[in-house]
Structure formats: C-alpha cells, structure tokens
Amino acid sequence: MRTDDLLHRGLKMEFLSAEEGVFLLENASTAELMHVAHRLRMQQVPNDKVTWIIDRNSNTTNVCIANCKFCNFYRRPGHDEVYITTIEQYKQKIEETFAFGGEQLLLQGGHHPDLGLDYYVKLFKELKALYPQLKLHALGPPEIAHIAKLEQASHYEVLKALHESGLDSLPGAGAEILSDRVRRLISKGKCGGEEWLDVMRAAHQLNITTSSTMMFGHIETNLERMDHLVRMRAVQAEKPAHAKGFLAFIPWPFMDEDTILKKIKRARNTVTGDEYIRMIALSRIMLPNVINIQASWLTVGKQVAQLCLHAGANDFGSIMIEENVVSAAGARFRFTADGIQEAIREAGYVPQLRNQQYEYRELPKNIQQQQLDKEAMIVD
Numbered sequence: 001m002r003t004d005d006l007l008h009r010g011l012k013m014e015f016l017s018a019e020e021g022v023f024l025l026e027n028a029s030t031a032e033l034m035h036v037a038h039r040l041r042m043q044q045v046p047n048d049k050v051t052w053i054i055d056r057n058s059n060t061t062n063v064c065i066a067n068c069k070f071c072n073f074y075r076r077p078g079h080d081e082v083y084i085t086t087i088e089q090y091k092q093k094i095e096e097t098f099a100f101g102g103e104q105l106l107l108q109g110g111h112h113p114d115l116g117l118d119y120y121v122k123l124f125k126e127l128k129a130l131y132p133q134l135k136l137h138a139l140g141p142p143e144i145a146h147i148a149k150l151e152q153a154s155h156y157e158v159l160k161a162l163h164e165s166g167l168d169s170l171p172g173a174g175a176e177i178l179s180d181r182v183r184r185l186i187s188k189g190k191c192g193g194e195e196w197l198d199v200m201r202a203a204h205q206l207n208i209t210t211s212s213t214m215m216f217g218h219i220e221t222n223l224e225r226m227d228h229l230v231r232m233r234a235v236q237a238e239k240p241a242h243a244k245g246f247l248a249f250i251p252w253p254f255m256d257e258d259t260i261l262k263k264i265k266r267a268r269n270t271v272t273g274d275e276y277i278r279m280i281a282l283s284r285i286m287l288p289n290v291i292n293i294q295a296s297w298l299t300v301g302k303q304v305a306q307l308c309l310h311a312g313a314n315d316f317g318s319i320m321i322e323e324n325v326v327s328a329a330g331a332r333f334r335f336t337a338d339g340i341q342e343a344i345r346e347a348g349y350v351p352q353l354r355n356q357q358y359e360y361r362e363l364p365k366n367i368q369q370q371q372l373d374k375e376a377m378i379v380d
Contacts, residue, residue, distance in 0.1 A: 003028045007036045013043075013288035015233060021226035021286050030278055037281035037312030044291050045314045049352040050344045051292070051360075054102035054337060055137070056321040058093050060085055060123070064110025065189060077113060084115070087126060094131055100321055101337065101364030104356055107138040108173055111146040111189065117158055120147065124166035136166050137356050140173030141199035145191035155202040163206055169356050170203045172213040172250065178231050179224040186218065197235050200246070204239040209357060212236075212246045212290065216279065217271035218254040225279070229286040236289045247358055248315060249287055251279050252296035273304040277311045284312030292358055297335065297343070306347040315358075316344055316351075337367050 001023045010016060016024075024033065061084045062075045075082045094105060105127075109115075124136060139147075139162070148158045159170070176186065178193030191199070203210050212232045216225055232246065239245035253271035284293050294315040295308035305316065319335045335343070341351040353361045 003032065007032060007285075010036055010285040010288075011039060013040070015230075015237075015288070016286060018223055018226040018230045021229065021282060022222045024285070025222055025226065025278065025282055030274055030281075033278055033281035033285070034311040037284035038310055040284050040288065041293070041312045041314050044288075048348075048350050050309055050314060050316055050347070050349040051352050051354040051358065052316045052340050052344065053104070053318045053354050053356065054097075054100055054321070054364075055104040055106050055318050055356075056093060056097045056102060057106040057108070057318075058085065058090070060107060060109030060120075061112050061115065062110055063112040065113055084112070087130075090127060091130065094127070094134060097321055098131075100319075101367050102321065103133060104135040104137055104168075106171060106318075107136060108140055108143065108171065111143065113150075115147075116150045117147050117153070117161055121161055121165040124162060128166035135168045135356055137169045137171055138162075138167055140171045141196040142174035142190045144170075144199045145195050155199045156205065159199075159202050159206055159208060163208055167208065169209045169211075169247075170200070172200075172211040172246070175213045175228070175232075176215045177218075177220040177224050178228045179220060182218075182220050182224060193231070197231060200235055201238070204235075204243040204245045207240075207243050209244050209247050211248045211250060213249070214251040214283075215254055216251060217275075226282075226286065229283065233287050233289060236287075244357075246290050247356075248292035248294050249283055249290045250294040250296060250317070251276075251283055252299040273300065273307070276300050276304055277307050280308040280313050281311040297340075302335075302343050306343060309344070309347045309349055315354075316340055 001020060003024065006016060006020050006024055007028065010024075061082070063077055063082045063084070064075070065077065090105075097103075097105065120139070124138070127134060127136065144155055144158055147153075148155050151158065159167075174187075174190055175196055176183065178196060180192050180194075183190065183192060200210055200212075214225070214228050232249065236245050253276060280293060280295060287293070292315050293313045294317050295305040295313040297305035297317060300308075305313075309316075319337055319340050344351040353363055355361055
C-alpha cells in the first residue's frame with residue numbers, strides 16, 4: 001500500500017477497506033489527511049457555511065441496568081438518586097428551549113427495566129400534544145433494542161410505534177465501538193454491534209433519519225476504529241432509495257474522569273488534539289456516503305474543533321442548553337449561541353443555524369437582537 005495511492009482513491013470517493021484506513025491513520029501526515037478531507041468536504045458541501053443547532057439534551061431517566069464502564073451518569077434500580085422525568089419538568093425544559101430559540105429535544109435515558117413501549121408511546125404523544133412544533137430527536141439503538149426485548153417485539157415494530165407517536169429522528173447514541181470484543185469489555189449490558197446496526201437498518205426502512213457516532217480512545221485497536229467506519233458506511237449504502245439514512249457522523253474521544261473503565265481496565269483518554277483532527281479527516285475520507293461530519297467541541301474544546309473545520313468537518317453541533325452524560329465523565333466545555341457563531345467565524349466560515357434534518361433556519365429574533373445589541377456596544 002502507498003499513502004498517495006490511497007489518498008487519490010479517497011478523493012475519488014472510493015470505499016477504502018478497514019486495513020487501508022489503518023494504513024492512512026498510521027502513515028499519512030496530518031497535513032495530507034486534512035487536505036484531502038477538506039477537498040472532499042468542499043465537494044460534498046460546496047459552500048463556506050458551517051452549521052450548528054440549538055437544542056437541549058435531556059434525560060428520561062437515570063435508571064439503567066446496562067452497567068457501562070465509561071458512564072458516571074446512570075444509577076441502578078433502587079438507588080437513592082434515581083429519577084424519571086415528569087411532564088411538568090419536561091414542560092419547563094421545553095419552554096426554556098423555545099425561549100433560547102431551539103425547537104428540538106434530544107431525549108435519551110437509561111435501560112430502565114420497567115419502562116416499556118407503552119410508556120414511551122404515551123410520553124411522545126403527550127409531548128407532541130402539548131407542543132406540536134417540538135421536534136423529538138429521541139432514544140437511540142441500545143434503548144430501542146432494550147424496549148424490543150422487554151416487549152418481545154421487533155426493532156421495526158418498536159420504531160414504527162414510536163414514529164407514529166411523535167419520534168422525528170433517531171440519534172446515533174450507544175455506538176461506542178461496534179466491535180463485540182470491545183463492547184463485551186466496556187458495555188456488556190448493551191446491544192451488540194450488529195444489533196445496533198440492525199436498529200438503524202429498521203429506522204431507515206421507516207424513513208426515520210438518523211445520525212451515527214463513535215466513542216474512541218479507550219481499549220479499541222486502530223483496526224476496530226476503521227472497521228467501525230466501514231460497517232457504518234455499509235449500512236448507509238444499503239438504505240432504501242427513499243431514505244436519507246445517516247445524516248451525520250460524530251466521533252468523540254472517551255471521557256475518562258472517575259469512570260470504572262479508567263479504574264478497572266486502566267483505560268485513559270490519551271487522545272491528543274492532533275489525533276482527533278486525524279480521526280475527523282479519516283471519517284470524511286472513509287465515509288464518502290455520509291454528507292455531514294460534526295466536530296465534537298464539547299469533548300475537545302474550541303481550538304481543536306475549529307481546526308477540524310479545515311479537516312473535513314462542516315458542522316459544529318449544538319450549543320447544548322443541557323447535557324448530563326458526557327459532562328459527568330469530564331467534558332467541561334460550553335458555548336452560547338453567540339459564542340458558537342463567533343468560533344465558526346474565527347475559523348474563517350459563516351455560521352448557519354440548522355434543524356435536525358440539516359435544513360437551514362433563520363436566526364430566532366431574540367438571538368438576532370442580542371447580536372445587534374452587541375454590535376451597537378462595540379460601535380459605542
């Protein structure tokens with residue numbers, strides 16, 4: 001294998017193998033990867049806009065029996081700190097989100113042993129009855145697989161019922177690394193890698209848009225990282241013609257603070273800024289059929305995320321009005337609507353507000369007014 005040959009094939013949007021991806025990861029320079037990935041980005045998203053979104057990442061419950069070794073958020077059934085979010089609490093969160101200019105609730109939780117399909121169907125219907133304009137980007141493949149097991153139903157049946165009750169799109173949560181070797185060690189209680197993909201296949205059959213993710217930098221090998229991308233790409237390639245499938249791919253490094261994975265498996269977050277930029281670039285190169293690549297500023301910070309915009313990424317994610325899971329393991333970064341736009345401009349791009357379908361939105365009036373007020377203060 002030769003780096004130049006592989007990068008040339010990547011520029012032609014050919015599907016590189018996992019082994020070829022490993023070769024690039026271990027041999028290509030960061031500058032080469034960034035250059036090729038940026039050219040691909042400009043082919044697939046040919047403008048100077050970088051998208052972002054206003055939403056809120058709330059949790060249905062912190063009760064979970066999956067026992068993931070990287071999660072500090074969950075509580076086992078019977079713990080003093082367990083909760084299930086009430087409708088009144090949802091109302092407060094949703095109305096605050098609307099006040100901030102958002103229109104979407106990213107709603108996830110744990111594998112609660114007693115919350116089955118009926119619970120989520122009723123919850124989604126009630127939220128949509130109260131707020132018809134609300135977009136529900138909710139649950140994720142492991143939760144769908146968990147509900148399907150509780151109900152002894154298929155993934156398709158569960159997703160169909162949820163979709164009819166108000167589910168707008170399915171996040172790519174819980175992918176971690178799709179290798180079952182890795183999953184047995186870090187998240188044994190969750191669905192396996194192939195079942196994760198099967199849930200996404202069912203979602204695409206129902207024309208439910210989805211996103212895809214990867215949490216890396218713990219105990220996986222470079223080949224397992226690249227195989228993860230190849231398997232995601234294969235599912236996207238086989239989606240029905242009527243479906244959009246994976247709208248975006250979002251990789252982020254393992255956050256290790258106080259996690260069992262760090263204590264027992266001695267896994268450390270050793271991902272440097274350079275390594276993260278290389279993974280963003282390889283995501284663009286290895287996933288030519290996924291249009292949007294998102295930089296995870298929440299886990300890597302502003303400066304690294306800005307560099308990713310020159311390495312294949314075209315999306316900056318959400319301002320995250322609320323986020324509890326990754327933050328519990330050490331993510332400390334935060335953005336306001338003003339701050340995320342300024343960061344995009346500093347990187348040489350034009351910020352563009354979007355919705356979950358990656359359609360452009362106009363800035364809400366309150367944010368426009370805030371920017372006008374700020375500009376007036378600078379002039380004064």
